Amino acid sequence: MFDFDGTLGMVRAGWMPLMLDMMMETLAELGPDPAALRDEAEEYVARLTGQDTYFQMAAFADHVRRLGGAARSGEEYKAEFMGRLEGWRQERLEGLRSGSIAPDELMIPGSGAILEALTASGVGVYLASGSNHDDIVMESRLLGIHDYFISIHGSAPGQPSKRELLQQLVDSGIPPEEILTFGDGRTEIEETARIGGVAVGVASDEPDCATVDPKKRRWLIDAGAHYIIPNYLEPDLMELVGGSL
Ligand SMILES: [Mg+2]
Known part of the structure; x- marks a missing residue:
């Protein structure tokens, strides 16, 4: 018996950089050192992996608030991320269909x-x-x-x-x-x-x-x-x- 994602297929691989890039669109303007902010985000994203995506997004909202930014809710951030992930997956599938991705x-x-x-x-x-x-x-x-x-x-x-x-x-x-x-x-x-x-x-x-x-x-x-x-x-x-x- 084979599992699919991460065992054979990698159509959904690479979600973490995608998530961090999305977070940085908000975080980068809230502090002097973008690299340090990304490291901080990566720490809670990695720690909360395996649970519902909501928890990573709630931690992100807390992070934005701590830096004095206007945060959206964890649910809203989750919906935004899931939409981007789906767009990304569709791009890969389209690449497979067209032959631009082997x-x-x-x-x-x-x-x-x-x-x-x-x-x-x-x-x-x-x-x-x-x-x-x-x-x-x-x-x-x-x-x-x-x-x-x-x-x-x-x-x-x-x-x-x-x-x-x-x-x-x-x-x-x-x-x-x-x-x-x-x-x-x-x-x-x-x-x-x-x-x-x-x-x-x-x-x-x-x-x-x-x-x-x-x-x-x-x-x-x-x-x-x-x-x-x-x-x-x-x-x-x-x-x-x-x-x-
Ligand atoms: Mg798997």
Whole structure:
């Protein structure tokens, strides 16, 4: 089972610089040292990552008020940011459609090769994501990986969650120790470890995706990851996958 965002696809990667750029449009005029203000914003943005975006935006509103600026509400800032993020995502998708962006530029390195190798050796591969179901179906098509999956499950009424999909696989008679999950998020790693499967944490240093990001690594190990990889180009990865069959 593969997670989608940050595990295979990077269509939504790079949200943090986008958020900080938006904040700096307001903060830059409120102090003498823009770089220091950006560092300060980055500290609370990073600290509050993983929770609802509202909390980052509420901290931003507090920051603006502390500097004597006229702050909008956390809800308003969140709506503004989500609108920009969506515009940015659409630009990337348009680039994929027109061919100005190659699929490999928006995937963790080696994604296509690992999916090809797994399916060629007869392994059934599933995609499970917390993102909108129709979006990930369309994005996986644009990235050229849609047809590798037996089934794709995003967030939509009637679709199983990651936890439910794993349980369905076990109920269908697959021994838990033969279930292999790749993910960059806490949920899929925890749930895989819980049922007795093998969990591989993808701790990529986006956007380069060349080395392991130490913060992500710690977080994924805490969630129960058995292995950590920066991308799918790891020489030992095929051996691991082969050994788990
Ligand atoms: Mg993810």
